[in-house]
């Protein structure tokens with residue numbers, strides 16, 4: 001699968017090259033050789049970045065398949081809070097800065113940070129001089145995870161920048177919560193320019209990965225129909241690390257069975273099952289269940305759209321050297 005994704009990236013690089021060459025014929029005066037030389041360097045670099053990230057993600061998933069799910073979620077939680085700006089990766093500085101990482105929707109829940117650090121490191125070793133943001137690495141890691149878990153690879157364009165700050169309260173307000181009813185979910189997605197259909201497609205990510213018992217033992221968060229079968233032994237202590245699959249049938253594969261769960265009233269989270277609560281969203285669930293190829297296509301389109309959510313206006317941007325810290329002066333010194 002990793003190879004498939006890499007080949008696709010190469011195909012996109014080649015397509016871009018053809019477009020550039022055509023642009024040269026169409027009117028630019030610069031000799032074609034110069035353009036080819038400059039652009040092939042750029043394309044080789046992009047290809048190198050794709051390969052570096054892909055290899056790190058493949059290793060991480062081979063070690064622990066769940067990590068693919070965690071990386072998809074990490075990207076979602078980055079993009080939904082003030083755009084895809086890698087804000088979620090910034091470490092807190094005790095007493096001086098509290099960012100998104102420790103905000104309640106993320107704290108002790110979102111995973112995959114060390115895979116992103118490893119990818120950054122591998123890019124430095126494999127592709128010296130490549131200027132790639134941590135936000136781009138998040139986008140590539142999510143794409144590769146989707147493909148490696150059984151989805152279809154999709155093109156990711158580079159050029160995102162990293163914010164020099166992060167938004168603790170933004171994470172609380174902007175991210176959907178497992179106790180949100182359908183209207184609240186629809187509002188949070190439409191605030192990001194996403195339609196109801198795109199929302200149902202994106203939440204289809206719950207075809208992979210797990211929820212913690214700590215989450216599920218809060219009655220507000222769970223589909224009431226799932227309470228009796230829950231093997232969490234609720235109430236649980238905060239350090240209980242037991243997990244329950246979000247898709248009961250195939251939690252390790254990116255497929256359509258999450259939607260079948262919902263149709264059978266077997267969605268795990270309260271927020272999952274309420275998708276069956278309106279005709280409009282329930283119809284999308286049924287459509288994706290009966291046409292898995294359409295789900296995979298529309299999921300990819302929605303991921304590409306989500307991956308283009310811009311950083312908040314006025315936020316200072318850079319390409320971080322280390323994904324968990326801003327460059328140079330610390331945030332508090334700015």
Ligand code: HEM
Pocket residue numbers: 066069070072073076108109110111176177178179180185202203205206208209210211212213215216246269271
């Ligand atoms: C209404 C929208 C959503 C809500 C309320 C929601 C909520 C949650 C919750 C509560 C968990 C379990 C966290 C824990 O117990 O620590 C979870 C896991 C997960 N979510 Fe969502 N989510 C939503 C949408 C999305 C979207 C749009 C994506 C991706 C594009 C996504 C991807 C995932 C994945 C892959 C996991 C499993 C992660 C792992 O195993 O590490 N979710 N989500």
